[in-house]
Amino acid sequence: MSGPHPAVAAVRSAVRRALADLPADATVLAACSGGADSLALSGALAFEAPRAGRTAGGVTVDHGLQEGSAARAVEVADVLRGLGLAPVLVRTVSVDGPGGPEAAARRARYAALDGAVGAHAPAAVLLGHTLDDQAETVLLGLARGSGARSLAGMAPRNGHYLRPLLGLDRSTVRRACAEMGLRAWEDPHNLDPRFARSRVRHEALPALEKALGPGIAEALARTAAMLRADADTLDRLAEDLEAEALPDAEAATSAAPGPGPRPGAGTPGAGPVLDVEPLAAAPASLRTRVLRRAALAAGCPASALTARHVREIDRLVTDWRGQAHIDLPGGVRCRRIARRLRFEA
The missing domain is CATH 3.30.465.60 (Uridine Diphospho-n-acetylenolpyruvylglucosamine Reductase; domain 3)
Incomplete structure (x- = not known):
């Protein structure tokens, strides 16, 4: 009997490792936008959680930025329920405040996810960021000139947030989504050149690949991992200095x-x-x-x-x-x- 497609196996294995690091009584929630990455994550969680004897659910956030977003959030929630996840939560947020629409949407989204964790504590949230997302984050940090912490990218774990897929490239995760039979929705904001991350994804990274050869995303992700270890040490020393000041x-x-x-x-x-x-x-x-x-x-x-x-x-x-x-x-x-x-x- 043949096993799952290698891409599906890779995503499930990443989620399995993340679950093993969590307390036995923690409710695990997959944050799902309906995109391929987060759908693959949700499908893998639905497969792995019962085998690990864990309660696993999902949460989707309606930012209200596009026509039909509320209906789409309901559709995503239905897909999560169809996978067998429970509880499944829909959170509607208001996107405003300083820093531009990307920063405001991020703040609102994480506030909603924090609320979901609080309502089901002890709980953790799995996020569907991939190796390619990590590379984009590092390039955005370079563009801002924000220092080693920005170049360290996203942490595999930050409090109650886990990113199991950071070691997998986007093409693998999206292949897993397709092999699971899940139909993904593509956020048009991901294609909108008004947003910096979209420009990095569709213009900057491909240009670097063309000029320097393949493997740029992997190299940026490796750099982030090395810098994160250094930045963590410096941050601990900075905390001591802050207390002294x-x-x-x-x-x-x-x-x-x-x-x-x-x-x-x-x-x-x-x-x-x-x-x-x-x-x-x-x-x-x-x-x-x-x-x-x-x-x-x-x-x-x-x-x-x-x-x-x-x-x-x-x-x-x-x-x-x-x-x-x-x-x-x-x-x-x-x-x-x-x-x-x-x-x-």
């Missing part, structure tokens, strides 16, 4: 029991406050990580915060000559007052 009184307040301001917060509603002295004495690779984290905590959209912004904040520490402030994306301002940096929304 918190003003003493505020650090003590944040450590006290009961409700209170988050670490580094100044007055209620203000952003982080950091002492300049420990930052100035630290290596630039750690200092800039702390400054970037503070800017994000103050409300800067990650997709809009570039290395140039962080470099300008860094000048308030290392080359301050009385500059008043630095304006940052998302309506955030960083101001130096004497020996402290204050981030203000």
Whole structure:
């Protein structure tokens, strides 16, 4: 008796490994848009979960950005139920806020997925990102000049999110979807050149393949994996520096029991406050990580915060000559007052 198609076997094996890393009582949800990648992921989860004795469901998010999106979300949910997944959730979100439509849609989507996890805790969400998605993410990070963390791409696991398919190329995953007999929907946004990821997918990566030869996506994904290990170590050291840079009184307040301001917060509603002295004495690779984290905590959209912004904040520490402030994306301002940096929304 012949086994499944090699592509199907590869996807199922990746999902099986992801399930083995989760607590036995965790509900596992496949995030499914109806595209080929997430459908293949959902089909593999529906196959593997009962064999592992696990509860497995699915969740689809209606962003409301296209005509008929609500009906499509219902169709996707019906497909997930047909696979035998339960519970199956449909979440409708409102896409707005800073950073452009791609960033706003991503924020809304992850907020909905976080809510699904909370409603079925303990739970985890499987995401259908592939090796090609990883390569695109690395190229987008290069274009923004955002540093090693951006070039490290997407992590195989980040909290309750798992990406089992990061080691598989898109063609393999889509072949698996077809071999499972699942009919995929192609999001027209994936073909729209107004969106940066679409341009990377359909123009930049093919151009690199043509100029440098095949294997570019695999090479970028390998680079991301190596950089992620380095970035994780530097981030841990940066966390120590951040704790050292918190003003003493505020650090003590944040450590006290009961409700209170988050670490580094100044007055209620203000952003982080950091002492300049420990930052100035630290290596630039750690200092800039702390400054970037503070800017994000103050409300800067990650997709809009570039290395140039962080470099300008860094000048308030290392080359301050009385500059008043630095304006940052998302309506955030960083101001130096004497020996402290204050981030203000």
